[in-house]
Amino acid sequence: MMERTLQPSGLVAGLRAGKDRRHGQYDPSFFARRTASLVAVALVAVALGALSGTYVGFDFVQAILDVPSGFAWMAVQFAPSLPSFGKLGTILPALGSTILASIASSCTAAVLAYIVAVLGSRTVGVGGPVPLIARGIASLFRNIPVVAWAFILLFSFKQSEFTGFFALFLTSFGYLTRCFLESIDEMGSGPVEALRAAGATYGQIVAQAVIPMSITSVVSWVLYMIETNIRDATLIGLLTGTGIGFVFDVYYKSFRYDVAGLVILAIILAVVACELTSNFVRRRIL
Known part of the structure; x- marks a missing residue:
């Protein structure tokens, strides 16, 4: 019977990547660096969105607040009548x-x-x-x-x-x-x-x-x-x-x-x- 080669799951691959290459020990700082990178990317995206909105005069908070009233107006005005x-x-x-x-x-x-x-x-x-x-x-x-x-x-x-x-x-x-x-x-x-x-x-x-x-x-x-x-x-x-x-x-x-x-x-x-x-x-x- 031929043996099947099992591919490591994402979790196992992440744990392996989190090991120190020199000593083969688990490196907790790997996940900290990865989380910090993701947070930094998210903050940059939010900052770019805020700057773009400020430049064009778009109020994101007010837009969110106006969404319910906008849908209510559409439901009333665009409803087909007899x-x-x-x-x-x-x-x-x-x-x-x-x-x-x-x-x-x-x-x-x-x-x-x-x-x-x-x-x-x-x-x-x-x-x-x-x-x-x-x-x-x-x-x-x-x-x-x-x-x-x-x-x-x-x-x-x-x-x-x-x-x-x-x-x-x-x-x-x-x-x-x-x-x-x-x-x-x-x-x-x-x-x-x-x-x-x-x-x-x-x-x-x-x-x-x-x-x-x-x-x-x-x-x-x-x-x-x-x-x-x-x-x-x-x-x-x-x-x-x-x-x-x-x-x-x-x-x-x-x-x-x-x-x-x-x-x-x-x-x-x-x-x-x-x-x-x-x-x-x-x-x-x-």
């Missing part, structure tokens, strides 16, 4: 438009991102500078926030549905390209090497090995991207004057907080429903 449900004829079409734009931008970005990921993969890509270019494109589009894309595109396409769609598309494209690259690179190389040895073409390798082995991960990432885009599309709508974000902005600025609260409730229900649906699909395909 007359607010009469606005569902305006809210639901805008919410549907936002959801469809999120799905369309995610799926369109997924198709193009998968093509770029396959060509730029280190295992099944075309080689040369393509992998570096693919990762550079993914990093560029992924690291620019969707709000920044919306501001940039507003100057070119003005306030329109296409502006919101394009902003979500660019962010989704960068994010999904990076995710697909990692998923394809982590695949087993056995089927790919077997097809290459059999003389399969590049298209046959992609169709017979890459797609079947990565499709589960691809679907999971696309579903996650749709959930994320539904949340982001609300904020984008505030900037582009479209979708559910625009409806919320109109009623909020009109001091119709009860209708704005109903809009928020509708967004929450839509996001939860989308998450439950995506979780169900993931369980069926994984």
